[in-house]
Amino acid sequence: MEIVRHPRYVDESKCIACGACYEKCPKKIPDTYNQGLAKRKAIYVEYAQAVPLKYRIDPDTCIYLQKKKCGACKKLCPTGAIDFDMKEKIDTLNVGSVVLAPGFKPFDPSGFDTYNYANLPNVMTATEFERILSASGPTTGHLIRMSDHKEPKKIAWLQCVGSRDINRCDNPACSSVCCMYAIKEAVIAKEHSGDDLDCAIFYMDMRTMGKEFERFYENAKKKGVRFIRCRVHSIVPVGDTGDMELRYVTDDGQVTTEIFEQVVLSVGLQTPPELVALADRLGISLTKGNFCKTDPFEPVATSREGVYVCGAFQGPKDIPQSVIDAGAAASAAGEFLSPARNTLTRVPEIVPETNVINERPRVGVFVCRCGVNIAGVVDVPAVAEYARTLPYVEFVADNLYSCSQDTQDIMAQTIREQNLNRVVVAACTPKTHEPLFQETLIAAGLNKYLFEMANIRNQDSWVHKNNPELATEKAMDLVRMAVSKAALIQPLKETALNVNQAALVIGGGVSGMNAARSLSRQGYVTHIVEKSDTLGGQARNLHTLPSGDKVADRLEKLAAQIEADEKITVHLNTTLAGVEGFVGNFKTTLAGNGGEQVLEHGVAVIATGGQEYKPAEYRYGEDPRILTSLELDRKLMDNDPAIESARSAVFIQCVGSREPERPYCSRICCTHSVHNSIELKRANPDMNVFILYRDVRTYGEKEYLYREARELGVIFVRFDLEHKPEVRKDGDRLIVRVIDHVLGIPMDIETDILTLASAILPNREEKLARFFKVPLNEDGFFVEKHAKLGPSEFATDGVFLCGLAHYPKPIDESIAQARAAASRAITLLAREKIHTSGQVAEINPSWCSQCGTCVSLCPYSAPTFRSPEERFWPGKAEINPALCKGCGLCVASCRSGAIHLKGFDNDQIFAQIFSMNEAG
Amino acid sequence: MTKDVIGSVLVVGGGIAGMRSALDLANSGYYVYLLEKSPSIGGVMSQLDKTFPTNDCAM
Numbered sequence: 001m002e003i004v005r006h007p008r009y010v011d012e013s014k015c016i017a018c019g020a021c022y023e024k025c026p027k028k029i030p031d032t033y034n035q036g037l038a039k040r041k042a043i044y045v046e047y048a049q050a051v052p053l054k055y056r057i058d059p060d061t062c063i064y065l066q067k068k069k070c071g072a073c074k075k076l077c078p079t080g081a082i083d084f085d086m087k088e089k090i091d092t093l094n095v096g097s098v099v100l101a102p103g104f105k106p107f108d109p110s111g112f113d114t115y116n117y118a119n120l121p122n123v124m125t126a127t128e129f130e131r132i133l134s135a136s137g138p139t140t141g142h143l144i145r146m147s148d149h150k151e152p153k154k155i156a157w158l159q160c161v162g163s164r165d166i167n168r169c170d171n172p173a174c175s176s177v178c179c180m181y182a183i184k185e186a187v188i189a190k191e192h193s194g195d196d197l198d199c200a201i202f203y204m205d206m207r208t209m210g211k212e213f214e215r216f217y218e219n220a221k222k223k224g225v226r227f228i229r230c231r232v233h234s235i236v237p238v239g240d241t242g243d244m245e246l247r248y249v250t251d252d253g254q255v256t257t258e259i260f261e262q263v264v265l266s267v268g269l270q271t272p273p274e275l276v277a278l279a280d281r282l283g284i285s286l287t288k289g290n291f292c293k294t295d296p297f298e299p300v301a302t303s304r305e306g307v308y309v310c311g312a313f314q315g316p317k318d319i320p321q322s323v324i325d326a327g328a329a330a331s332a333a334g335e336f337l338s339p340a341r342n343t344l345t346r347v348p349e350i351v352p353e354t355n356v357i358n359e360r361p362r363v364g365v366f367v368c369r370c371g372v373n374i375a376g377v378v379d380v381p382a383v384a385e386y387a388r389t390l391p392y393v394e395f396v397a398d399n400l401y402s403c404s405q406d407t408q409d410i411m412a413q414t415i416r417e418q419n420l421n422r423v424v425v426a427a428c429t430p431k432t433h434e435p436l437f438q439e440t441l442i443a444a445g446l447n448k449y450l451f452e453m454a455n456i457r458n459q460d461s462w463v464h465k466n467n468p469e470l471a472t473e474k475a476m477d478l479v480r481m482a483v484s485k486a487a488l489i490q491p492l493k494e495t496a497l498n499v500n501q502a503a504l505v506i507g508g509g510v511s512g513m514n515a516a517r518s519l520s521r522q523g524y525v526t527h528i529v530e531k532s533d534t535l536g537g538q539a540r541n542l543h544t545l546p547s548g549d550k551v552a553d554r555l556e557k558l559a560a561q562i563e564a565d566e567k568i569t570v571h572l573n574t575t576l577a578g579v580e581g582f583v584g585n586f587k588t589t590l591a592g593n594g595g596e597q598v599l600e601h602g603v604a605v606i607a608t609g610g611q612e613y614k615p616a617e618y619r620y621g622e623d624p625r626i627l628t629s630l631e632l633d634r635k636l637m638d639n640d641p642a643i644e645s646a647r648s649a650v651f652i653q654c655v656g657s658r659e660p661e662r663p664y665c666s667r668i669c670c671t672h673s674v675h676n677s678i679e680l681k682r683a684n685p686d687m688n689v690f691i692l693y694r695d696v697r698t699y700g701e702k703e704y705l706y707r708e709a710r711e712l713g714v715i716f717v718r719f720d721l722e723h724k725p726e727v728r729k730d731g732d733r734l735i736v737r738v739i740d741h742v743l744g745i746p747m748d749i750e751t752d753i754l755t756l757a758s759a760i761l762p763n764r765e766e767k768l769a770r771f772f773k774v775p776l777n778e779d780g781f782f783v784e785k786h787a788k789l790g791p792s793e794f795a796t797d798g799v800f801l802c803g804l805a806h807y808p809k810p811i812d813e814s815i816a817q818a819r820a821a822a823s824r825a826i827t828l829l830a831r832e833k834i835h836t837s838g839q840v841a842e843i844n845p846s847w848c849s850q851c852g853t854c855v856s857l858c859p860y861s862a863p864t865f866r867s868p869e870e871r872f873w874p875g876k877a878e879i880n881p882a883l884c885k886g887c888g889l890c891v892a893s894c895r896s897g898a899i900h901l902k903g904f905d906n907d908q909i910f911a912q913i914f915s916m917n918e919a920g
Numbered sequence: 921m922t923k924d925v926i927g928s929v930l931v932v933g934g935g936i937a938g939m940r941s942a943l944d945l946a947n948s949g950y951y952v953y954l955l956e957k958s959p960s961i962g963g964v965m966s967q968l969d970k971t972f973p974t975n976d977c978a979m
Binding site: 001313346789 | 955
């Protein structure tokens with residue numbers, strides 16, 4: 001592959017991001033990071049936390065690069081990093097595979113003349129509005145409008161701008177994310193400006209089909225966000241007030257006008273022309289919406305072998321789905337390159353650890369300015385001077401950005417040169433930065449636990465902005481406390497544990513099989529446990545996919561691959577009887593086929609699936625013509641004559657979903673019904689087909705199906721929760737009554753097939769949740785580690801999640817998540833060894849009274865009793881460091897004071913508390 | 921798969937998807953080149969204020 005390196009005009013190895021160049025650069029241009037709402041200079045970093053934190057010169061606006069004049073930055077730069085002679089470079093890389101994650105471009109609404117985006121400053125895009133809400137944005141998070149910096153009292157969001165539109169632009173797809181981000185922006189805007197801020201969202205269908213999205217939507221309604229179903233035609237300025245008039249039609253057909261002080265356009269996601277060109281250069285196919293074409297059973301494979309795709313280039317999607325795809329693409333590339341694993345990676349050099357035990361403490365204190373984040377409020381040099389006076393402090397420095405790579409290198413060098421054996425960093429939060437600084441200690445040959453952090457940013461400069469003097473005093477107090485603890489801390493040992501190289505996948509559906517196949521293809525022995533007598537799960541009940549694929553054919557192929565795979569063992573008719581152990585070393589008892597078997601494995605993937613809700617409503621079960629979606633699929637599979645002879649078919653959506661007792665959207669039913677309505681119309685074009693819906697949620701490129709169905713004559717009738725359709729029998733006739741939302745009058749439809757698009761239910765695997773110590777949410781689905789960033793894994797190490805067990809989703813998304821779960825699992829298996837934390841609880845057995853409080857209390861089952869037969873300390877409690885998370889529950893509850901938490905010992909904590917009271 | 925392959929991957933794009941993919945690949949034993957056209961990684965997500973449902977700072 002040939003890649004072009006664009007010149008930065010700043011030498012990355014020299015730039016220390018001091019900002020001297022930025023201060024003096026005379027050229028002011030619109031700040032692209034802030035969507036042009038603020039100004040920046042021609043030399044810039046995109047934002048304060050940018051990685052790498054190195055300046056760049058924009059060659060199109062730099063005065064020197066344009067006219068050979070100025071050059072102020074070059075004169076000023078203390079490290080001589082500016083290099084105006086840098087040239088574009090072409091590098092050739094030899095790679096085994098390519099992953100495309102080039103993203104999307106928000107739609108530019110400038111061309112929509114009726115929206116006046118280009119003319120009215122108070123009409124902005126949702127991306128611009130994100131910057132307005134952001135504390136790091138052009139208004140530092142104050143919700144004000146651009147024309148007069150007034151706080152708006154009424155804000156409107158217009159949905160589907162540049163999406164679901166082939167009239168004013170050529171974007172037929174739904175962008176999937178705008179409904180949700182508009183609601184989020186409205187809720188956050190109300191948090192900023194108070195409850196009296198009037199937020200109105202104008203929409204066509206509210207598409208909140210993600211996990212926990214529907215609840216968020218319902219809560220937004222409760223918080224007073226107004227939802228108005230209407231596509232607004234134009235935004236008209238009201239004189240020169242800066243306000244705008246919107247004209248819309250209410251549900252009952254009344255034309256209304258309303259004045260808003262700010263309008264946000266919920267712009268869609270689209271593929272920019274340069275990506276279309278890139279796809280062409282790479283020879284990969286695109287869809288008609290210009291997204292990367294993939295197969296539902298290979299959701300991250302492009303049309304070219306070895307080239308994979310993830311993120312919004314594959315189709316408009318949100319962050320969790322992008323993260324899932326990213327894992328899937330990594331797994332797919334890894335499967336492709338498996339024979340070459342570890343051939344090109346480098347192992348970091350291990351610096352031997354210096355023994356500091358019995359040495360007098362020599363504390364080094366590094367006070368961070370965090371640019372202006374800390375130094376803008378706290379007098380950093382004064383804090384540094386003060387630190388010099390503290391006991392055991394041998395060295396003090398203040399850093400502009402302690403976290404930058406060059407500062408890290410300098411710190412490691414300083415630790416060695418100054419012979420420091422304890423390090424205190426006064427900066428931001430250990431939550432995000434402790435691991436980074438600990439790496440620096442390791443590089444300097446110090447045990448990483450000889451480190452203490454004082455949070456003088458989040459807990460000081462950020463919260464005491466208006467009181468710099470007291471903030472400086474508080475920073476001194478925090479530093480003194482940290483130093484007093486640091487003097488007492490000791491090096492801690494981490495135990496290395498081998499990771500068993502086998503994997504267990506629970507569930508033999510499409511998700512489970514795909515996870516197992518990915519693990520096996522990357523070289524790991526995998527066991528599938530399936531409770532039924534066959535592989536395939538719910539997919540066995542599906543007829544065809546919108547792509548035209550017969551699910552049964554694809555499923556058969558997949559199952560055949562699994563059965564032929566030598567590394568995969570399938571355990572049918574088997575369930576889990578018990579799980580012992582922990583990440584890297586699980587021992588699971590399998591029960592089935594008349595016996596029990598213990599399996600040792602390093603990781604587990606939960607792919608236990610879901611099930612169809614059997615409706616209690618709409619007379620289900622009273623008439624053979626009333627079916628669930630899966631029962632209709634079965635009839636289609638069997639070529640049931642009832643289908644061909646039917647003159648009329650009705651689908652009722654949201655059966656059991658989006659109801660008070662089940663307040664989630666089942667995500668796939670709209671697409672499923674729309675797809676089947678097309679199948680019915682194709683089988684018999686004269687059939688009258690009706691879909692009764694609340695919102696049509698054919699998100700992403702599934703929107704094409706919705707359009708196709710309408711073109712084929714499928715009739716869509718909307719109803720709301722208060723006026724649900726009624727099903728009755730009149731002799732032999734099956735009749736559905738629904739109130740037409742346009743006419744407002746009841747309409748009777750006689751039907752030969754009534755399909756109830758029933759909800760997807762979780763299996764509520766409470767036993768499994770207990771075995772692996774993983775949570776279920778109130779709906780009964782498993783709760784992932786992080787809704788956005790950890791969708792395919794659990795907070796419990798070594799346990800992963802995919803498919804319907806996580807949330808309802810179609811086959812392609814299930815497969816992507818299965819492979820993502822495998823990818824996450826492989827990052828653990830590939831390490832071969834894991835290190836337990838040094839900060840774990842430890843029991844002094846001579847003080848232990850064997851009361852068992854710790855054993856019963858620990859949420860991670862880390863403490864156990866030693867066997868009464870043991871030679872040393874029989875019957876006393878002990879803690880498994882591999883299971884201990886260092887939470888301290890047992891320490892606080894031990895009535896004998898026998899447990900202590902390493903790194904948080906009593907003397908250390910007391911030293912901190914006592915030094916708090918010593919006025920500086 | 922017995923064919924000779926090169927144990928490195930080019931990831932095009934340094935947004936949330938590209939970064940996640942690159943990290944997974946690197947931690948699985950493959951050398952990764954991460955390509956980004958702008959001067960820093962992070963993509964569109966870095967421009968967002970907060971993300972649902974945790975209201976975590978998107979940064």
